[in-house]
Amino acid sequence: MTAGRAGPAKTKTVCLSHKEDTDGISSAALIRQAFGGSSVLVDYPGQMDALERIAADPELKSLYICDLGLSKKNQDGFVSTLGALRKRRVAVTYIDHHDLEPKIRRKLASLKVKLIHDVNECTTVQVYEKFKSKLDEHAPFIAACAAVTDYMEDRPAGSRLLAIYDRQFVLVSATVLTYNIVGHQKDPEFLQGLVEDLAASKYPHELDGSFQFAQTQTAKLADVMAKVRTGMKTMKNLGYMEIVDSGASGAVNFVLGFSGKDVGVAYKERVDHGIYAVSVRGSKSCKAHLGKITNELATSLGGFGGGHGKACGAAIPKPKIRAFLRELNKRLG
Numbered sequence: 001m002t003a004g005r006a007g008p009a010k011t012k013t014v015c016l017s018h019k020e021d022t023d024g025i026s027s028a029a030l031i032r033q034a035f036g037g038s039s040v041l042v043d044y045p046g047q048m049d050a051l052e053r054i055a056a057d058p059e060l061k062s063l064y065i066c067d068l069g070l071s072k073k074n075q076d077g078f079v080s081t082l083g084a085l086r087k088r089r090v091a092v093t094y095i096d097h098h099d100l101e102p103k104i105r106r107k108l109a110s111l112k113v114k115l116i117h118d119v120n121e122c123t124t125v126q127v128y129e130k131f132k133s134k135l136d137e138h139a140p141f142i143a144a145c146a147a148v149t150d151y152m153e154d155r156p157a158g159s160r161l162l163a164i165y166d167r168q169f170v171l172v173s174a175t176v177l178t179y180n181i182v183g184h185q186k187d188p189e190f191l192q193g194l195v196e197d198l199a200a201s202k203y204p205h206e207l208d209g210s211f212q213f214a215q216t217q218t219a220k221l222a223d224v225m226a227k228v229r230t231g232m233k234t235m236k237n238l239g240y241m242e243i244v245d246s247g248a249s250g251a252v253n254f255v256l257g258f259s260g261k262d263v264g265v266a267y268k269e270r271v272d273h274g275i276y277a278v279s280v281r282g283s284k285s286c287k288a289h290l291g292k293i294t295n296e297l298a299t300s301l302g303g304f305g306g307g308h309g310k311a312c313g314a315a316i317p318k319p320k321i322r323a324f325l326r327e328l329n330k331r332l333g
């Protein structure tokens with residue numbers, strides 16, 4: 001081939017994954033162990049910008065996207081960006097377990113995006129099951145930790161992986177890992193290092209200061225718990241609370257538990273974005289699919305959102321938060 005016409009050689013492997021929890025970080029670690037390359041770690045609001053930046057690199061050869069669910073707001077842009085990559089013959093693999101609209105699934109299939117998607121197993125377990133021939137003996141442990149953290153250790157593959165290990169050993173490792181991830185959201189270097197350490201088959205207890213850090217996080221959560229007890233409010237079908245000095249996702253399970261309702265909502269202002277970051281959780285007896293309802297409501301209010309049946313999130317424009325709560329309460333009636 002003449003260099004002029006072929007453009008730069010395609011050599012780069014990139015994994016775009018979710019930075020906010022153990023499933024996303026662990027998916028990135030197993031992809032790195034199996035295929036090498038670099039990791040780009042994002043939250044939902046940053047997902048599309050990061051995808052565009054990765055796609056702009058003419059040297060991109062292979063892209064893995066992990067644990068990043070789509071919403072009505074971004075799904076069409078996601079499909080068109082992947083379409084452009086496929087035209088350049090970039091290999092694209094999308095591995096996820098969030099709700100995915102059938103029409104988007106069909107479009108991805110027609111683009112020959114490799115889709116690994118099962119709403120019944122966490123992303124890391126799916127990565128493990130698909131690529132285990134390229135992974136070492138430590139990988140199922142990482143996948144078991146991710147399954148526990150995503151409440152999916154009772155699923156067929158997740159439970160099989162958990163059963164390999166001592167349950168308490170996995171629980172304490174998964175929890176320490178999660179508290180270190182949640183407490184380092186504004187420290188991208190730490191998160192990158194964590195992906196590298198897990199890919200190098202290190203255990204959470206081998207990471208410097210990890211248990212100490214988890215202890216501090218646990219104490220902070222106890223403070224959050226006390227604040228939720230006094231600050232939480234209820235509507236007929238849900239409990240809710242605005243959080244000011246911690247993350248919404250750390251508080252939401254307390255809101256759910258203390259309210260005695262089947263749905264809990266915690267939200268925190270993102271001053272720089274003019275939105276509320278909203279976390280929603282459902283109890284075991286919650287019948288509604290909260291991810292689908294939240295996706296629809298958030299979109300109709302000019303925001304975006306989505307996720308799982310009993311755990312999801314949204315970004316809601318600041319003036320619309322009361323309307324979101326009212327409408328959600330109504331939809332749950």
Ligand SMILES: [Mn+2]
Pocket residue numbers: 023024067097122123150
């Ligand atoms: Mn997940």
